[in-house]
Every structure is written in C-alpha cells, then in structure tokens.
Amino acid sequence: MLRIRRFDERASKMVKRGAIPGTVHTSIGQEAQVVGACMALGDSDYMTGNHRSHGHPIGKGAPLGPLMAELVGKSDGVCKGKGGSLHLADFAVGSLGESGIVGGSIPIAVGAGLSSKVLDNGRVALAFFGDGAANQGNLYEGMNMSGVWKLPVIFLCENNQYALSTPAHTVTSGVIADRGAGFGMPGVRVENGQDVLAVYEAVAEAVRRARAGEGPSLVEIVTYRFNEHSEGLRLGVDYRNQDEKAEWVSKDPIVLFREELIRRGVATAEEMDALEADVLREVDEAVAFTDASPFPDPSVAFDDLYTDSKFAVHTYHSSSFGTLENVR
C-alpha cells in the first residue's frame, strides 16, 4: 500500500511540473482494495486493470523503476514507452495490461480464465474495473460466459463512487454486487474497502472458489479516491461533498493498517517508520532509474506493431516502392 501511495504521490507531482507527459489517474485512497485483492492472488495468476491502474502491477509485485519510466515514456519503461500511464502492463507478474477504454479489459480477463481452464494450469484471472465500468455491457457478457463455462475469473468492482464527476447512485440501478446473482455467481460487497484485511478475505474466498472449479465471483469493494479523477484536472465544480470527502480521508487505509499492525504487535512504530523510509527510497530509485533511461529512438516507432516486422504497414509507406524502376 505504501509503495502505491508514494509512487502515485510522486507521479502526481511529476505531472504537475511537466515531467510526465499527458495525464495520470492515481489510486491514492484506494490502496487497500488494490493490495487486498492482489494479496489474495498467487504469483502466476492473471489480472487486468483499468485507467486507474498504477497500483495493480505494484500490488502484484512489479518493480517500480520500469513503471515510473513508462509514465515518462522512456525506453526502459515496462512497455518501452509505447503504453504510458493508461496502458501499463507487466506480464512478468501476471499483469496483462490496463485499458483506457472503460470496461475494455474485462473480456481479456475472461479469456485468461478460459486459457487457464482449457490448459488446466490452475491459474485465476481477476478483472479490476470501476463503478463506471459496471454499467458496460461487456461485463455482463463476460459474467455470463464465465458462469456457463465455470471459468476461474473474479470480477472485482472498485466502487470509488464516482465515474469522473458522476455519482454512482445516479447512474447505477440497484446494488452492483447483487448483479452476481443474475448470473448464478456469488456477489459480495465489502462495505469498508479501506480495510485491507476485509478485502483480502472476500477476494481470497473468490480465489478459492475459482481454483476449486466452482466458477466466477463478483466482488464489489466500496472505496474512495482522495484526489481528482485525473491529476491536474480542475473542473471548477464541487461535485463531491467536502464533508463526505473529509470523512473518507479520515479512513486512510494506510493509517488504519499501520495502527492495526502496531495494535496487534506485528510491528513497532519504529519498524513502520523504517518501512516508510525504505519505500520512499525505493521511489527515489525508481525516479533515478527513469532519469537515467533514454527516450526511445524514433526508429523503433514501428517495432511491435506486428510480430513479423516486415508486415508493418510502413513498408509501403516509406521508400521501397518509390519509383517504377524499383518495381521492375
């Protein structure tokens, strides 16, 4: 959780001073549901993300340097600078990629569950999506297909209660978790999504079901983003009640979990302070890694468009058919 928090705080600062091109969407405030879900998965399990997704590969154990370099568009970025903030992926930790299209990666997780089932490799696939994506049709196509095929898929709704400025209750009929029942799967709602252990327990049960061949589950986690939808966005409209926001900020998952660990005697305050210092250092190192990485050479722009580079469309846009003589 600390890694995600400090990584996103740094990214937020870097965007504001122009060190990151474009925009980023931070998970600040939502770390407990990210980490609680990822902790319930095994190393070889799959997950797909959404536009608010820096935390997902971090939660799955991805190193910070290549992720930060990707946000800046550097050649050592985890996607070689081709993806950026909206398209982070780290296949080495099972992160099959984010989607800038709301709900767009849900069917990809269904497919990962399908391959797991056909190849019988015991892997589970988890799709992260928000309350906005909960109203996309592909979610329900995916839940239905996963249900009839008993695929090991977990549909995890990160309900941070706003689709940009639109309150979920104004565009969502009924309760998202209840929609699981319509597809013959459990629909579990974790009301306190700021409690990492509560999230873990709910997702762990879904993982158990998936591994046991009992099929998919829907898990809805109620949470809150502390920052704007997108860093730097200034709508000039107070679409979120400030009392509401203050109440959620008072339930900071990192503060809560620190207190819980100390209360249970798992760690001392000094040990937690040292851990926080370690994480800050790790973020500093990620930025140094990013600074040391060059921007990609323009010549690689067409790389990875196709697996066979000779098929890249530029072969006939560029030069080789410039004149009749070349043809003959």
Add this chain to the structure above:
Amino acid sequence: MTVMSYLGAIGAAQKEAMLADERVVIIGEDVEANVYGTTGGSGKSRASEGDFLQQFGRNRIRNTPISEEVIVGAAIGAAMTGLRPIVDLSYSSFLYMAMDQFVNQAAKNRYMFGGQASVPVVFRSAMFYGLNTGAHHSDRPYPMFMNVPGLKIVTPAYPSDAKGLLRTAVDSDDPVLIFEACVLWGSKEEVDENEYRIPFGVGRTLRTGTDATIVAVSGAVPEAVAAADALAEEGISVEVFDPRTLVPLDVEGILNAAAKTGRVVVADPAHRTCGAAAEISALVSEHVFDALKAPVRRVTTPDIQIPFSPALEKQLYPNRKSIADAVRASVGARPAGGNGSVSTPGADAEALSTGAAR
C-alpha cells in the same frame, strides 16, 4: 489432390490445425452443431454433423452465447495467455458488435504493451452479400479493418487459398481476420489434402495478359477471371491478379501487374469510398503513374446499404460484365452489346449511382 469445396477446404484446414496443436480451440456460435459447415467431416463438402465435437470435445470446441464483444475479447485474452483460438463469427456484419475489442484490444495490445503480448488469434467471418439477406447480413467490411494497424486481413477467393491461408493464419502470432465470401462457398477445385501453407503478402496471378490488368479482391476474383476469358475472345489480353491478403498487401505484385499493361481496373465488392479498391488505385497512381496509359478504374459496390429485393441487389456488386466493360473502356474498346459510348463523365455518374461499370 482431392476436390474440395471452399467450405470444405476451411473445415479441412481447421481440422489440420486442431490436430497439429492442442492449443488451437474453436470458439463461436453454433460451432458444436456445425451449422456453418466448417466443423464437420471430411473436407470434401459439408459433412456429418458434430464431427469436430466428437473428435476434440467440448473443451476445445466451444459453443458460445450470442455475445460478440466478449467472444472476441475472451479470444484475445486467451491468445495472450497461451491458446491459439479460431473464432467463428459467422456473419461479418456481427463484427461491428465487437469493434472495441477488435480495434482497442486485438490490434493495440501487442504494440501498447511494448511487445510483451502477442495475440495469435484467427477471426473468421462470412460475407453473405448477394444472397438476399438484407442490410444486416450483407456487408463486406474488410476495408474498415485494413484501416486498423495491427490486424492482418485475408480474403481468399478459391478453396486452395482458403485452406493454405487459414493454416498460415493459425500460425500467425498476430490477430488475423479472414473474410469469406458466401458466393464462393460452393466453388470447388482440386486441393492438396496434405498440409500446406500459403504465405501472407503474396498474391496470385490467375491470367497473364498484355493489354490491361484487373486487380480483383474476394468474390470479384472469379468474376474478373470470367471477364478476362470473355475479353480474350474479343482479342483483349488481360492480366488478373488477386492479392489474396489485404494486410499485408502484395504491393510489389500489384505494381508489377499494373506496370506491365499500363491499364488497371480494380474490382472489389466492398463499398467504393475508402475501400480496398481505393487503396490499391492510390498505390498504383502513386508508384507507377508513369507507366499508366489510362486512368485507373474502380469497379466496386457503390456507397449504398444493401436492399433486400433481388431486383435491386443483383446489380450492385462487381460482376463479369461490369468488370469487362471497365476494361473495354480502359483500352478504348466499345462495350459489348452497347451503343458505342466510351467512358464519359456522365457515364461515371451513372456508374456511381447504379454500380454498373463505366
């Protein structure tokens, strides 16, 4: 060699691919019951029901709900994680329901994830145009997908091509869309019953000629061949070239065939604007303009939705007469049976509105 129908050749290629690699699965609506005739038996024709299901089982032959977006998306996700799916989307009009997954996921995932993913999936669909199936079942949408970098587009016109190109498609680590013209389903020819593959980006010369070149796509190919045969009897020698795959496109083959005769007609059953014919015409004009003796002519389906009535639909697509007339106009000959008027602006306008050749 054995005689195979177009559909039978597809079925034979699917069976070969299923036998060769257990990562190959078939996903689609009604594939268990072999409703569309490519998951059945011997490859010679539409064979016994359910044959693939008995041989490969429900783990690898997967009947889907009618949910095109997740069929396509799940196939992409499965391809990214170890399977090599063949997706039967039946009617190509149904691809539109899954446009987001085709464009934003299939085509982009490998690139935007910096090569971490490959997406080895084949999407097959049939173009039911010309069969009085109305506007929702008669599309020829391959040019739309040519406009999406990252996809490979295949348009086989003969059974032997359908078999060899499908095997190459299954081998491809990139997403491949195969557009099959139903007007070709019943065509038969001698096909090698052994495994073989036809490389993408290599076209096929069906007739050699010296007076004009027809570059033809999909269902227009046999019509172009018939036109060339008819023109030969009039003393007009026509080269016919089928690129077979539109992405990658055999640009060199097209330009050589165009430059050889200097007169080019492109026959393409898709819509005219921004169609495959438009792209091929532009390439010819761009690269071998100096060799041209006449303007490049397109014979396409005009920009119109497909009407139901046979009386209205029949005239719209390129056929042997409209293609031959375009060649005659190109070489300055009189249209057969016509009253002598060669290409004029008025005739062009009429062609646009009726689909008839200039």
